[in-house]
Amino acid sequence: MPKVLVFGTGSLGTCYAWALSKAVGQDNVTAICRSNYEAASRNGFTVHSTLWGDNLTFQPRIARSVAEAVRQLSLDTQQFFDFVVVAAKAVPTDPSIAEIIGPAIVKGKTAIVLLQNGIGIEDEYARLYPESPLLSTVAYFPATQVSPGVVHHKEVELLHVGTYPADAPQAHKNIAREFVELLGKGGATAKLHDDIQRKRWAKLLVNSSWNPICALTRLRDREFIEVSLDLGLGAGNDKWGDGARFIKDVMMEIASVAQAYGYSDVNEETVDFQIGRAVVRDLPGVQPSMLGDAFEKRSMEVDAIVGNVVRLARKKGVNVPMLRTIYLLANGLSESFSRKKLQG
Template sequence: MSPRILIFGTGSIGAVYTYVLCRATKPVNVFTVCRSNYDVVSKQGLTLNSTIFGQNLNVRPQVVRTVDEAVAASEGKPFDYVIVTAKAIASTPSIPDQLRPAVSESTTIALIQNGIGIEDIYRSAFPSNPILSCVVYLPATQVRPGTVEHREVELLHIGTYPSTAPSAHKDSADKLAALLHAGGASAEVHDDIQQSRWSKLLVNAAWNPICALSRSRDMQFLQSSPYALDLVKGVMLEIAAVAQASGYPSISSEVVDFQISRATARPLPGVEPSMLADAAAGRNMEVDAIVGNPLRIAEAKGVDTPLLKTVYALLSGLDGSFTRARQSRG
């Protein structure tokens, strides 16, 4: 029987995996929760232009505004997978609370979200369900509602949360990877996914906030002053220290040097991190998932992170300004 899948958050990442999963199963079994792009996607479907998958690819999943609509449209049939591709930002009600109507005792919940320490609220809400923590490398942008441009790379790292989860949960990770492979995507299953999370966070926790605060792409910022490189490297080294204190010694200064060399080799203007795009649009950012959570882990482990504290304070202030601006507009 074809699996039934709910995708929560159909932005750029969610759209690409909607395409992949519609190939792996039947589009009628793939439900996508859309918000700002609902009107377009409900009428025209999702269009993907990809250097890997192809150009002008259109898929027409079941499009809904809310999880409750998805449950009603599924006519009581349970979802085998709930895949969360929404940004890891606190909301009221919380994402787990919004998902609850769609989660049965057999549902696997896959979190394709950035940051560290993002899984606990799902584990608390659904203590018996398989929770799959995923790290994605997928440069994609929704260039207009319902149309996504994707280039260069596509890989999803998957692991259970926690890493000591029962073998049945690890089987769920293997089954999701197989489903993605069937849709033409790449996926790797790990015994401990947190290694991959820290590896990506090393880059994200430095470049995302610094680019958002400076309103600059990465190479633009590096060329802005003689102190720019030291700041970026300093934040990365602090993240590496927290990762090592958390039991991941391979997140080392050598990895920092490698990431710095990658960035400095790019031509101008460089890469636009997601936080920079969010800041330019006045949208709330993943402040706690990417910066606040590692800072709290550092404090618990006794690791000194003065640069990370400074970045967090400034980024929280900027994010708060976006909230106030939105509230003032009503």
Template sequence: MPAPPVSPPRVLVFGTGSVGAVYAWILFRAVGPANLYTVCRSNHAVASTAGFTINSTIFGEGLNFKPQVVRTVDEAVSLSGGKPFDYIVVTAKAIHTTPSIPEQLRPAIAPHTTIALIQNGIAIEEPYRTLYPDNPLLSCVVYLPATQTAPAVIVHREIELLHIGTYPSNAPRAHQSAAEPFARLLNAGGGSTELHEDVQPQRWSKLMVNASWNPVCALSRSRDAQFLKSSPPEYSLGLIKSLMTEIASIAQSLGYDNINADTITYQINRAKVRELPGVEPSMLADAKVGARMEVDAIVGNTVRLADERGVHTPLLRAIYALVTALDRSFQRELEKKTQVQVNDKGRLGEQSRI
């Protein structure tokens, strides 16, 4: 008797902005619309009615798809009839929330659920490991220049590559074995993956980009190529190289000797060959609309690790102070808007009772 067909895995994508939408498209092709749930916030109204549209130099233009679109994890669990999820893919910004992102995932976590973090920053994994020590945890480093140009409309270009490794690298064998099936799932949807026994060197290499370009571009309101052209190389390029050198020093203090001058040259050259205006880093995209930025995950954690290791990082500390102040200014504006909305609702309520 032939074996019964294997059902596709059930996947929940938490945070379906630019990067999340592209990986939702890849997973959509692998598991189909009935098995893919996406948690959306600001783009929920469009995504839930018209779906997502991807315009990609790699996958194609005008790609429209509509998974199961929800606002919360609780809604996803309810809509799925309480069935467990095989994978939870976290693509939300790594920022502080109340409750925290790991806490918000709890209703969807089953004993076999694999959690995959496709987020920027360094030292971001421990909160998930603390709450879910028995679940496989995958730390993923993504190269995917994508921008949400309108709600649920994504422009993607240049590259799509996901480095995948178990966290920690010495996790139990059963946890380590979860990385390969996840990679195969993404490959089935057209994604590109690389597996690593220890993915942290890749995370440090990407951090060179994130902790240098992201805050500098946000503070200068410039894309990477625009910033390089804004002043003589000894100033613009010199600043980026100096920041990357400090980041490499921290990585080397932790035993990652392959994060060195060659890594800096590679990452610098990726920006130098881009035509104007260049790539828009995520912090710049957030700054343009006054949204919260991943300051602590990207820069703050880097500075804290430097302090713990006794590594001198004066430029990173200065950048951290500046970009933290910018982020706090956005938070104050968001709080003002929220208060105005609350007051307006109160006045409307009073009018309705008159």
């Protein structure tokens, strides 16, 4: 059976660790834990899902570090991981996450799976581990860790998977297919794509707009629309109001960058569809991950989700003044949390 290391056991990492445990057996899955280490060591993990079922408990191997996880394999017949799944948030660390997972990567044997938000997040992994299959994913999976080791999941569950780069060797494409099949065996839904970046750009329309805007305003998406219906900003003829018009303008900037990189189907029609989803939600609406981080005064995934889009736009000469402003403000907010922790 394949052996899997899951680096990061928040809500998303825990749920996919459960699916992989079902596929390969929980003894073949190792979870790297930080704040939930004690709870997971004692009780394992519990997932309450409206789609998969309630009170799903499992107890994979638990480790505090990658080095410890590798040591745990020393008595096994197979002493390497087939897959290292990176499910930690894509925030800057020193050393970087790509460097931290190094001891678990065996050249030619270990595939790296990035279960993270954002764009342009694969480059460092590709540079450090050029011979390792690199799988990039896009998750639609609303879940929350309500207490250490306990996750609630609802509504939707889908993981898009593809190699990075899109023209990776056929052997790497085969590994991507194997990973998708493992998830299916474990009860999860995964789809394989030749070019996963198209899915990343489509999700960025939502992530790069709603995430920082909700964090900066401390409002959920539907609340933001409600409080800015008619502020006299010229969207009076727009059925969605001033706030939604602003969101659309930001999304159109993101779409213009995607189009500059060859993804013409990330367009106004896609933008209108995403805004239409938000305006029909019941109040208070969805709480994006950055809003949750802002409430808890945690560092946010500003660079991966917003900053990298602005930088990619600059490389192509695409003007994104609204997104650039949002990035500067959201970065300042995130940095303020880090500085207060250092001072406190």
